[in-house]
Amino acid sequence: MGKIAAIVTVNREGVGGSAPIFFADNANQMEETAFLLEKILDVSVHDLKNGTFILVQR
Numbered sequence: 001m002g003k004i005a006a007i008v009t010v011n012r013e014g015v016g017g018s019a020p021i022f023f024a025d026n027a028n029q030m031e032e033t034a035f036l037l038e039k040i041l042d043v044s045v046h047d048l049k050n051g052t053f054i055l056v057q058r
Contacts, residue, residue, distance in 0.1 A: 002056040005043045008034040009052040019054075027051070 004019045010030050015021055022037070024030035034053035038045045043055040 002044075002058045004054050005041055005057040006037055006055040007052060008037065008055070011051040014050070015052060 004017070006020045006022060007015050007017070008022045008024060008030050009015050010024050010027060012023055022033055024033055030051070030053065034045045034055065037043070037055055041055060041057070043057045046054050046056060048054060
């Protein structure tokens, strides 16, 4: 089972938890941030299709 390493979202009210959360102003910025963090953290990015990406460490 993987561990959520971070969350990138445009939805400020719909997320929470203990993982670091990165808020984006729009979908383009959200995607750019998620894929940059994917490379930096060596994790997998998953699009939840609700304005949120989760980055999962395996």
